Amino acid sequence: MRAVVFHDPGHIEMNAQATVPKVAPGEVLIRVEACGICGSDLHMYRANAHRKELVRVDPEGLEIPGHEFSGVITAVGEGVVGYNIGERVVGVGMGGMADLVPVPVNPFQLVHIPDNVSFVAAATTEPLADGLQMIRKADLKPGDNVVVFGVGIIGLGVIQALKALAIDIGKIVAIDVSDERLAVALEVGATDTINPRRQDLLSTAKAICGFLPISYPEIEPTDISVVFECAGYLKHMTGPVPLESALRLVRPADGRVICFGAYEDRLNIDLMPMITKQISLFGSNGYAAGDLSLALQLMSEGEVDRERLISHQFALADVREAFEAQGNGQAIKVMLIPNQVTL
Incomplete structure (x- = not known):
């Protein structure tokens, strides 16, 4: 599969031959439709800050960033209830700048997306x-x-x-x-x-x-x-x-x-x-249980317009340009779009 790999400050690229993740018990596998670049990702990209906390290390040792993403469930691990293949979800966990990412099933890391909320808006839930x-x-x-x-x-x-x-x-x-x-x-x-x-x-x-x-x-x-x-x-x-x-x-x-x-x-x-x-x-670090659902509810009810804040969208292959855009001081939110045909 394709995945963004972080090597060193200023050195980030797409790898088209990353290993497809296996779904473990209590996890789902998500086909990523949108993944945001967070300010903490920029700190890592510029200064190597918080690196261990911001990447998923795959079996080959590739360090894959991205923790604000949305997509569709493609596989369900043993013991998972309440989530099914084909459902639209927000995921929070490392490794989202890729075609596929595993996410544990718990209220802090996985939540269903309302039908009227787009993937790019949903990727700003966290x-x-x-x-x-x-x-x-x-x-x-x-x-x-x-x-x-x-x-x-x-x-x-x-x-x-x-x-x-x-x-x-x-x-x-x-x-x-x-x-x-x-x-x-x-x-x-x-x-x-x-x-x-x-x-x-x-x-x-x-x-x-x-x-x-x-x-x-x-x-x-x-x-x-x-x-x-x-x-x-x-x-x-x-x-x-x-x-x-x-x-x-x-x-x-x-x-x-x-x-x-x-x-x-x-x-x-x-x-x-x-x-x-x-x-x-x-x-303040993160959020409480239920805040992901409340955030999506505010989007679904039209109380907040998150799409207005998406200033740029890039394919995975253009990840370096995406990070430079996010760090230029003018962009609001830059999205990577791994699996959508058009941006």
Whole structure:
């Protein structure tokens, strides 16, 4: 079969003679119709970061990435109930950038696709589920102003979910260095945007969200209750890293930072704002049981438009171009399409 193989940073290619996976007990085999390139895949591609967690190693030692995919079940392992050959499913597991991939049957890794949801939209289910968990962790209150730092597929999903769930909050401020992504953020529900390459981040945020009449520990801190930090850290970043900016943005005492973005490497960061303002920093990784189904339900009911976020589609043979497109700063979501005849 055909499969994408990761060799070293910058070296990724399609192998047309990969071994067809065997389906084990408790698994199904999926013919992949669409597989997204995740930000963590980019970290691996650029800096070898998180490599062991992001690939499926086949019997010949080939390292196959891809963990956000959709497709059709072609084989069912012993003991599997509730899933049958021919059914459309979302899969979450490593090795999805291939013609075929095995997936264990459990609510965290496999779920049926509603009939009116396309394969490409369904392949964005996992990132939307990630956003649902972040929102739950944020424990939002009526009137809270929030910031979404980094509006790729994850950050945009947070904004879409905030609107779809009709959460009663104040401002939704999107921050990114890409004007193209910021424009999409406004389309899907952000009230305001900031591009820190062209605007002073703190003063612009204060002008948008207002400030609190507090003189200590910070003079008139910005009235932002929650920052969803979806940007992470890239080695080529200049200026303060997003997490440090998030700590400076959020209000004292009850301010919360939900940290999701992945990190390519260790970094130095000033944590004093967290201490002096006594704010809370929460890590978020993945999603809870049921979030995949809820994400698909929101798509099926027309509450979120995920196809709007698919900016590029590539065949497996063009995987290097696909990764370069995903990393250019303008793309929202790049999809690999292994088995569809037309893109």
